[in-house]
Amino acid sequence: MRADLTERLLRGLYSALLVVLVPVTVYHLIWRGFRQPAYLQRWNERYGVYRSTPSPTPVWVHAVSVGEVNAAAPLINALLARDPERRLLVTTITPTGSERVRALWGERVEHVYLPYDLSGAVRRFLARFQPGIGLIVETEIWPNLLFCCRDAGVPTVIVNARLSARSLRGYRVLRPLVGRALRTVRRVATQSADDARRFVKLGATREQVADVGNLKYDITIDEGAVAALAATFRATIGGRKVWIAASTHPDEEAAVIAIHQRLRTRWPDLLLIWAPRHPERFRGVAQLAVEAGWRVATRAFTRWPDASDDVFVLDTLGELGAFFACADVAFVGGSLQDIGGHNLLEPAAVGVPVVTGPHLQNFVDIARQLGRVGALRIGEDADAVHDHLATLLADAQTRTTMGEAGRALFAEGRGALARTLALIADDLPAP
Structure with a gap:
């Protein structure tokens, strides 16, 4: 009971801070849009608003930008090869990541931007796509995203997970919240033993974490x-x-x-x-x-x-x-x-x-x-x-x-x- 109360308190403070920062996200999109016009498009997705009707998407992969999309490519290709009819959603945050998804897979996968880590936006995203599993690439540890997946019964796995010593230090203030969020995921598949140790320090349990190696070695070269x-x-x-x-x-x-x-x-x-x-x-x-x-x-x-x-x-x-x-x-x-x-x-x-x-x-x-x-x-x-x-x-x-x-x-x-x-x-x- 006390643990649940602590989680609600931490989530409430974190979510309140993000709501206060919403105007900053708008400013950020406009500022980036002056340099890269694609940031001025598809704002509805950034806040979890979708025009299409809800429909289940069995597998969802989140890869923040080009590097993560490339790293996830062997995994996505393997999933498509196993079941070409399987519906697969790939989310990114950057327009360049979006372009890379389209270049690699075209219409074979669905793509939208992952919304900001606002509870309401994340819930709308999950309700729209109803994923059966979420595969999160590398170091995208968003507390509301992970908590909302747990609450919706969506198992999540962090794949090709990496966490540098600097990133670990950067989570210092949010560690009590991030540690709890990490413990909601099924597994953390890390790139190296050092990454595995740092994820445990951040709050994952030893049973959750497995050092499986780096997917970048499995990229296919033509x-x-x-x-x-x-x-x-x-x-x-x-x-x-x-x-x-x-x-x-x-x-x-x-x-x-x-x-x-x-x-x-x-x-x-x-x-x-x-x-x-x-x-x-x-x-x-x-x-x-x-x-x-x-x-x-x-x-x-x-x-x-x-x-x-x-x-x-x-x-x-x-x-x-x-x-x-x-x-x-x-x-x-x-x-x-x-x-x-x-x-x-x-x-x-x-x-x-x-x-x-x-x-x-x-x-x-x-x-x-x-x-x-x-x-x-x-x-x-x-x-x-x-x-x-x-x-x-x-x-x-x-x-x-x-x-x-x-x-x-x-x-x-x-x-x-x-x-x-x-x-x-x-x-x-x-x-």
């Missing part, structure tokens, strides 16, 4: 399509050296410019493939490159670079994995700026050596594994990143050795998908 794209790319630029700066953030853009300038003093015809993390920066980084005095091509406008281009901006979504294969060496961003890093496995999977900055708290285990096999170089700052890139561009044998090591690690890491499917098997609705 090697034929990747090879064909890389061959076409190379045919347009000749025998030039190429490096890629991938998933960069605004505070890293000056460093990318400076690194490219320094590298071109040694290799004057060096080409940079530049893939900003967020679409609203596509035009901005192209302009920065023009202002630096370079000739710039873009994927959306020119499709391919030519022998005279100095920078090629990858301003499309869903193609980064293939374009890694066009580069001699890859720098993965979100790591010079204190973001926590981005997916280091993508370049490794296609045999490209990886360079990154020091801020890797979101990919500690993957960085450790890549470092262990010699497929990763970590620079403490932009100067060190430049030095690693220069060393690798000058040494074809080391590039080959690192690339083969990364590719082998990616192949050996598979298995999380099978273990995740086994973990959720008892809770999956019957076909």
